[in-house]
Amino acid sequence: MQRKQHLFIPGPTPVPPAVRAAMVRPLIGHRSCEFASLQRSLVKKTKQVFQTENDLFIFTSSGTGALEAAVTNSLNPGDKVLALITGQFGQRFAAIARQCGAEVEALEFPWGKPVDVKKVTERLVQGPQPKAILLTHNETSTGVVNDVASIGALVKNTPVLLLVDAISSMGAMDIRTDDWGVDFMITGSQKAFMLPPGLAFLSVSAKGWAQIETVRPRSFYFNLEAWQQSGAQGFSPWTPNVSLLFGLEAALDQLLAEGLEQVWARHGRWARAVRAGLTAMGLKLVAEDEWASNTVTAAYVQNGRADELRATLERDFGLCLAGGKGELSDSVIRMGHMGYVDELEILGSLAVLELGLKRQGYPVHLGAGVAQAQKLIYQEG
Amino acid sequence: MQRKQHLFIPGPTPVPPAVRAAMVRPLIGHRSCEFASLQRSLVKKTKQVFQTENDLFIFTSSGTGALEAAVTNSLNPGDKVLALITGQFGQRFAAIARQCGAEVEALEFPWGKPVDVKKVTERLVQGPQPKAILLTHNETSTGVVNDVASIGALVKNTPVLLLVDAISSMGAMDIRTDDWGVDFMITGSQKAFMLPPGLAFLSVSAKGWAQIETVRPRSFYFNLEAWQQSGAQGFSPWTPNVSLLFGLEAALDQLLAEGLEQVWARHGRWARAVRAGLTAMGLKLVAEDEWASNTVTAAYVQNGRADELRATLERDFGLCLAGGKGELSDSVIRMGHMGYVDELEILGSLAVLELGLKRQGYPVHLGAGVAQAQKLIYQEG
Numbered sequence: 126m127q128r129k130q131h132l133f134i135p136g137p138t139p140v141p142p143a144v145r146a147a148m149v150r151p152l153i154g155h156r157s158c159e160f161a162s163l164q165r166s167l168v169k170k171t172k173q174v175f176q177t178e179n180d181l182f183i184f185t186s187s188g189t190g191a192l193e194a195a196v197t198n199s200l201n202p203g204d205k206v207l208a209l210i211t212g213q214f215g216q217r218f219a220a221i222a223r224q225c226g227a228e229v230e231a232l233e234f235p236w237g238k239p240v241d242v243k244k245v246t247e248r249l250v251q252g253p254q255p256k257a258i259l260l261t262h263n264e265t266s267t268g269v270v271n272d273v274a275s276i277g278a279l280v281k282n283t284p285v286l287l288l289v290d291a292i293s294s295m296g297a298m299d300i301r302t303d304d305w306g307v308d309f310m311i312t313g314s315q316k317a318f319m320l321p322p323g324l325a326f327l328s329v330s331a332k333g334w335a336q337i338e339t340v341r342p343r344s345f346y347f348n349l350e351a352w353q354q355s356g357a358q359g360f361s362p363w364t365p366n367v368s369l370l371f372g373l374e375a376a377l378d379q380l381l382a383e384g385l386e387q388v389w390a391r392h393g394r395w396a397r398a399v400r401a402g403l404t405a406m407g408l409k410l411v412a413e414d415e416w417a418s419n420t421v422t423a424a425y426v427q428n429g430r431a432d433e434l435r436a437t438l439e440r441d442f443g444l445c446l447a448g449g450k451g452e453l454s455d456s457v458i459r460m461g462h463m464g465y466v467d468e469l470e471i472l473g474s475l476a477v478l479e480l481g482l483k484r485q486g487y488p489v490h491l492g493a494g495v496a497q498a499q500k501l502i503y504q505e506g
Numbered sequence: 507m508q509r510k511q512h513l514f515i516p517g518p519t520p521v522p523p524a525v526r527a528a529m530v531r532p533l534i535g536h537r538s539c540e541f542a543s544l545q546r547s548l549v550k551k552t553k554q555v556f557q558t559e560n561d562l563f564i565f566t567s568s569g570t571g572a573l574e575a576a577v578t579n580s581l582n583p584g585d586k587v588l589a590l591i592t593g594q595f596g597q598r599f600a601a602i603a604r605q606c607g608a609e610v611e612a613l614e615f616p617w618g619k620p621v622d623v624k625k626v627t628e629r630l631v632q633g634p635q636p637k638a639i640l641l642t643h644n645e646t647s648t649g650v651v652n653d654v655a656s657i658g659a660l661v662k663n664t665p666v667l668l669l670v671d672a673i674s675s676m677g678a679m680d681i682r683t684d685d686w687g688v689d690f691m692i693t694g695s696q697k698a699f700m701l702p703p704g705l706a707f708l709s710v711s712a713k714g715w716a717q718i719e720t721v722r723p724r725s726f727y728f729n730l731e732a733w734q735q736s737g738a739q740g741f742s743p744w745t746p747n748v749s750l751l752f753g754l755e756a757a758l759d760q761l762l763a764e765g766l767e768q769v770w771a772r773h774g775r776w777a778r779a780v781r782a783g784l785t786a787m788g789l790k791l792v793a794e795d796e797w798a799s800n801t802v803t804a805a806y807v808q809n810g811r812a813d814e815l816r817a818t819l820e821r822d823f824g825l826c827l828a829g830g831k832g833e834l835s836d837s838v839i840r841m842g843h844m845g846y847v848d849e850l851e852i853l854g855s856l857a858v859l860e861l862g863l864k865r866q867g868y869p870v871h872l873g874a875g876v877a878q879a880q881k882l883i884y885q886e887g
Contacts, residue, residue: 126764126772127522131850141508383507391507442849468823468861469512473854476876480849480884491880495857496873503861503872 128443133474135265135293135421135447137315137322138464140372144319147375148368155367161359167370168356170377171326174295174385175310177302179328182352183373185366188292188313191325193221194347195288195309198337199257202226207248207255209240209276213266213450218259218290225343230255236452237267237423239416242275249279256336257286257308263294266450267411268418268459270294274305281306286336292316295326296380297392297420297463308333314369317392317420319376319464323369392419394505395462395471402475402498403460406482406489411457420463423453426487431458434481441484442477468502509824514855516646516674516802516828518696518703519845521753525700528756529749536748542740548751549737551758552707555676555766556691558683562709563733564754566747569673569694572706574602575728576669576690579718580638583607588629588636590621590657594647594831599640599671606724611636617833618648618804620797623656630660637717638667638689644675647831648792649799649840651675655686662687667717673697676707677761678773678801678844689714695750698773698801700757700845704750773800775886776843776852783856783879784841787863787870792838801844804834807868812839815862822865823858849883 132139153159168181175181184191196218200206206227208219211234223229232248234240240260258280262273273289280287288309291300295310296317302310307330314324329337329349342348346363355362380388396419400410403424411423426434431448432455438444447459458478462471475494482489513520534540549562556562565572577599581587587608589600592615604610613629615621621641639661643654654670661668669690672681676691677698683691688711695705710718710730723729727744736743761769777800781791784805792804807815812829813836819825828840839859843852856875863870 126769126846126848127524127760129846129848129850143508379508388507444850465507465510467507467510469510469825469851469854469858471854472857472876473850473852476853476857476880477850480880483884491884492873492877495853495876499857499861499872503864 131444131470131474133460133462133466134445135316135459135461135463136313138317138319138461139466140321141319141376141379141465143379144372144375148372150371152367155365156360160367163370163374164359164361167373167377170381172328174377174380175302175326175328176300176304177310177328179303179330180353180356181326181328182349182356183361183365183370184325184327184347185323185361185364186325187322188311188325189217189221190347191311191313191327192218192290193225193344194327194349195311196222196227197225197344197347198340198342198349199286199288199309199333200225200227201340203228204256205230205253206257206259207232208259209245209261209271210234211238211240211261211267211269211271212236212264214264214290214292215259215261216451218261222259237269237411239269240271240276242272245276246279254283254285257288260287260289262289262291262300263298263418263420265293265421265459266423266453268421268423269412269416270298270418273307274301277305277307286333293420294418297389299389302328314373317463318373319379320369320372323366324373389419392463394502395466396420396422397505398471398498398501399460399462399475401501402494405497406479406494411453421459421461423449423457423459425457428485428487429456430485431455434458434485437484438477438481442481444474444477444481472498512825512851512855514841514843514847515826516697516840516842516844517694519698519700519842520847521702522700522757522760522846524760525753525756529753531752533748536746537741541748544751544755545742546740548754548758551762553709555758555761556683556707556709557681557685558691558709560684560709560711561715561734561737562707563730563737564742564746564751565706565708565728566704566742566744567706568703569692569706570598570602571728572692572694572708573599573671574606574725575708575730576692577603577606577608578725578728579721579723579730580667580669580690580714581606581608582721584609585637586611586634587638587640588613589640590626590652591615592619592621592642592648592650592652593617593645595645595671595673596642597832599642603640618650618792620650621652621657623653626657627660635664635666638669641668641670643670643672643681644679644799644801646674646802647804647834647840649802649804650793650797651679651799654688655682658686658688667714674801675799678770680770683709695754698844699754700760701750701753704747705754773844775883776847777801777803778886779852779879779882780841780843780856782882783875786878787860787875792834802840802842804830804838804840806838809866809868810837811866812836815839815866818865819858819862823862825855825858853879
């Protein structure tokens, strides 16, 4: 049969029918009153998800665009930046800062482990103050969550700016932009927001704005002063992806109707079920429970043929998993479990993963992983 | 979360994306050349599925409409009809014939069992010849398949007409309309054809046409002579559901691209996996393997609270199962497994069914049913 694509990658995630339906509405002009009213409403609702009172912008770009927007607007060439790196996406954030001319000091932690807050504290006490810290909230390459609150507490009452990539966690986890003192908070549309790729989101604190005023703009598209001026009128400075904004309205309404706390709790349940299932299959998880992500789980495939396994799963069962990045290349599978996915799909995906492992000669006991995931779901009701 | 609806009922079944996309194409006039070309192509392809060279009509109606079309065009009031009844849908077929004024002799078989061909043979040898036999190929209320080939062999070279309801099996099973001597073969769009409800299909043999000519038409909408006249021009006598016909084109193309034999084999594998899973959960199947349907499986829920279980499954997991009909009311669940469903969904549905049973206090061993279904799928590749 023509295979369904079951998206258990860490984005894009399945798009709910109401969101799909919204996206095919007839277009409206992006300088119309109706558009301004739509954008104002979207910004207000997205701020609830971000838990922020700061300014918030919706870019027509991928999340990487919003990362660049944060960096290029807040740093002058030669500015010192401390990049806290726990995996591939921490590396990318640092690379963007380098590209912008910043002097990047990388503080790296082993893949699979989170940022060690003690080491960051030591570094801040001992060395010269950086202009900014770059931090990945949810490191998608390892399924590790970093403690943004603690890093934020270190710099909140200092001139040091905090830039946080929450692309693969915002909407799925309790992220307190303002309480945690995040000056630039970034996410994208194709993860817990349940939309196709194409939109990115950035919030900017008052401390962030004070810095922006000292920076000579280098990007035209991502010039935040232009976005602020247009945003005050309810517009985007350049032509926005109107269809995705229609979809965003439906997606935010769905998230808020379920209740953000319920959404976060559900992602926690899904993650625990997946972790229990993978462990019972005999796979070793990359991240320990204490710092495990609620949206993506990486697991070692001990025979080292993870990419072959993924190809089998996609071809034979329509199950799409992500592969290992960088040093984990071909040795792990990464399973996204966020957004519009339910128990039936999660249990089904574990069941076909077992079939795929068995076909590869892996010593798996069919049903064992599913049973453990079922137990978790049953207990947590 | 806003629950997905996982349709494991015996229709409607999930609609593939290509079919959905086809259905939103701009409408065309139903007296246009383009329409005539479309309808001719659809009739030709549907005949492949029916394995027939007979005339074939596509009604804008439910399957029940096509059952009535077959009956009302082939029987005069007072005509004697032998209705072979193995469940709820056999009863409905008989009721339609009675409503049309036929004199219906019901030959009933226990629910869960198929038509006993010996008893039909005896009846035909001993009693007066009926004008027609009514037979349900796939009795959806019990998940039993009847032996159309053997009944067909009894009447093929006699004046007795054979009317067959294949609403819940056509497209999913090897049904040989012409070889088996079926004069009126009926199906609907919302089962193995992977379409929404709204279309029905009827093929008519030369023997059927000879009889139609002797019958005074009673239905205007379903007057087959009108359908034949219009059909010869590539049209429908009355306004057809053009959007569903666009969808039918995409659905038939998908079935034929997979290959009908592969589609039938796949339905056999799904059915065996579901039956193995339900049995391993401790549920008793209504139909024995020998005459089990490839598209729907009925299973007793021994505590007799099948409808409560279904409500739980729908509310808590978005899994939609059908309930018991008639004498099986509230004592069975019926699971459809046809059309656009895959391994991941079938295994996932069994997994959440286990959770629902356990919540109801049923002594289920979580994962046991899934494991047996996985084994079947693994073995059958």
